[in-house]
């Protein structure tokens with residue numbers, strides 16, 4: 001069936017890239033991109049890194065230049081949250097009561113930061129972190145240093161925000177439920193590496209610990225009381241305790257859900273003509289045969305492209321190896337792979353002390369995930385890791401660890 005018009009809900013990376021891909025693939029029909037936020041679609045990774053640190057400005061954020069939408073006939077409606085979805089009638093409803101018909105629909109509604117129901121979380125100076133406004137506000141608050149900052153959450157965003165807050169000269173204490181920061185993501189050894197990095201830069205940890213209460217005076221935060229009864233003075237508190245996929249439209253419309261919107265490898269949902277991409281999609285991955293929901297930049301980028309091509313009837317599947325990166329203090333880390341396939345601790349090539357190493361995780365002798373930390377780009381470490389994973393060849397840990405064996409010699413002959 002020829003697609004007559006396409007509606008995209010959500011003006012994040014997945015939604016904007018889908019619009020761009022529709023045009024680069026030659027689709028000339030109407031495309032409407034409905035965005036709840038009032039900014040042109042923007043990238044979030046810089047918000048907790050170089051943008052927060054003042055090393056990048058507004059021009060580093062847009063997914064595509066602001067003029068691209070009009071120039072390419074994409075109707076971008078900013079500040080237009082979709083309030084309802086009727087899959088049988090193939091319409092979406094907007095806040096002003098109007099309805100919009102679609103032939104194909106992409107749900108790219110992303111995720112929302114989780115808040116913790118702790119007393120005092122509504123005080124001034126306490127917040128979550130997701131948007132450009134959050135980053136601008138926090139930058140202003142951190143600038144000048146000398147404040148007590150309590151970060152709640154020991155995942156990637158909490159650690160990045162702690163690094164930025166500390167770099168501004170603030171006193172930072174991080175609370176988390178894990179024994180080791182990032183432990184759930186990369187295990188105790190490498191989580192310990194990031195903890196040492198932060199401690200060397202003055203960040204203090206309380207792990208495992210949770211916030212029992214946030215205290216205040218005259219409506220403004222003054223401290224955090226931990227579950228162990230310790231009182232931490234605080235001028236600012238950021239809750240970085242994860243996100244929840246924004247599935248409310250899909251849920252009300254009866255679309256299949258499980259940890260996000262269930263989708264096949266072409267990002268089709270259970271409803272005809274409706275696709276899902278980015279943080280909100282829990283899509284079947286051909287490599288593992290399992291559903292994966294990823295909260296990372298590359299998944300939104302690749303998912304937006306695949307959904308657009310699939311909406312045009314092309315044979316497109318999201319089969320890329322998941323990838324993400326982080327920058328904290330002087331450490332740049334990149335990671336590719338399938339964490340759910342990991343069965344044991346990593347093999348390290350290089351030196352944690354020197355902060356320059358590769359880590360390989362294996363399953364039945366095959367590499368299923370790998371990380372590079374400050375590793376020379378000339379070695380193309382991420383390309384190698386992805387090739388190890390997709391080749392499915394068995395590799396001996398002692399050989400993976402041996403710096404005398406060039407990485408490219410470990411690849412199977414083409």
Ligand SMILES: Cc1cc2nc3c(=O)[nH]c(=O)nc-3n(C[C@H](O)[C@H](O)[C@H](O)COP(=O)(O)OP(=O)(O)OC[C@H]3O[C@@H](n4cnc5c(N)ncnc54)[C@H](O)[C@@H]3O)c2cc1C
Nearest residue numbers: 010012013014036044045082110278279295296297300324
């Ligand atoms: C601070 C921060 C730092 C990050 N750093 C990294 C990193 O270093 N590396 C990495 O790989 N990933 C990183 N990520 C994750 C990455 O940014 C996300 O995976 C990516 O933004 C997901 O894109 P998305 O388009 O799926 O969703 P989103 O970016 O969440 O966009 C979804 C959009 O849909 C809108 N929306 C929701 N419901 C509706 C509705 N009903 N109607 C209209 N619009 C709606 C939302 O307002 C939002 O603008 C970071 C995320 C954050 C927040």
